[in-house]
Amino acid sequence: MIQERQKPTFLRKLNPITKLWLSLALSFAIVLFQNYYFSIVVLIVGIIWIFLEKYFLEFKVVGFAILTLALSMFLINGTLNPVNDFTKEPVFVLPLLNWKFYKEGLEYALKYFLRIAPLMASLFLLFRTINMTDLGAAMHEAGLSYRSAFIFVSTFQILPTLVKDMQQITDAQKARGLETEGSLKKRFMAFLPIMVPVVSNAIMKVQNQAIAMETKGFNSTAKKTIYRDLEKTKIDRILKYASIITIVASLLYRIF
């Protein structure tokens, strides 16, 4: 398979373990501090950085998910949430539909939205810039067993093969007259004819894979070595300690 080598930017050069620390620190800080300004800054910086790293096309899916989340959260909580004081005047009324939005519900939605959206944007960026094989190697170096690291990494390797299988099977079934568009019922009926062959194929290959892995010494007790050299620079160390300090600080902030 052809793999694209991307230009190493600051984020890509960071050690994968450092990024895990950073994402942990961000999650703790956003959930425990619950500071709206901090969350908004993280969200905006995250989105700008995604543009700078040229991940915009892939971000479209996540961005769409964030927008749907925002829309449904504010619409439903603003109008229907029981925390609303329905006796008060609504903040505003949507013209034409006459939907009344109340202050408490909107604040409730804002609280949860600003907890999730910044994390979605920033962690998307952090994880997208990790090479998953590097992450597996780094986890193994950090003390995770070889088997667990293998399980983690091989998920990301199986996925493209299965996606390819799925596309082939979808095309084959379409050629046999399966309708994948149209009414909801038709689309429902198309689900199993695609899914069942994809999965059965994959499971039938398991035995071959087991034999291949046996012959390559998967169960050998000899110590396994990894040919990837992962650098750990000064910045990695600084960011790691900064993350630990943030986590401790946010925990202390919550407790006191």
Add this chain to the structure above:
Amino acid sequence: MANFKNVDASSGKLRSTYIAILIPLGVAINLIGGQVAGALKLPLFMDSIGTAIVAAIMGPWIGAVSGVLFNVIASIINGNIMASLFGLCNICTAVIVGYMVRAGKFQSLLGAIITSLLVAIANAILGAPIAVVVYGGIQGGGVDLFTAGFLALGNDILSAAFLARIPANLADKGIAVFAAWLILKRLPDHLKSLSGAKKEV
């Protein structure tokens, strides 16, 4: 391939090789299920087929590991780390399917239907509080329409989230478990159970 029928996969070293293959496979099948559902524009997740299959083949706890790993990896891919809490739902799915298979109840159509019902209810019970803690009840998906309906009827957030999840999960997990059952039926006997459970005679 037929020559390897007598390779004993239910014990010893080979079992751990199978575990190392099937856990990632379960995760990938879950993700593919979600992708197919997305490509067909279905308003459901369909992301527990892999968990159910791995639980049926390898036993409940391997299935549970696969389910949790799926939620962690899905949240890595989407960046929504809080969603990995829904891994608890997948543990539940795996344990129910796994023990039903061990008890030999997952062979008939009726058994499959009962299992789907149990899985759906368990998922609704676990999923509602998680959705309230993580998203405040509204998670930006098809379930929200039901939730809004139950809110409009005057329920509080938690019970609306729970009531909405019953029909949604019945369709979602019901089809997922049924798909797992169909696939298991079609597998050759020596691949049906690698966990040393009762085999179909």
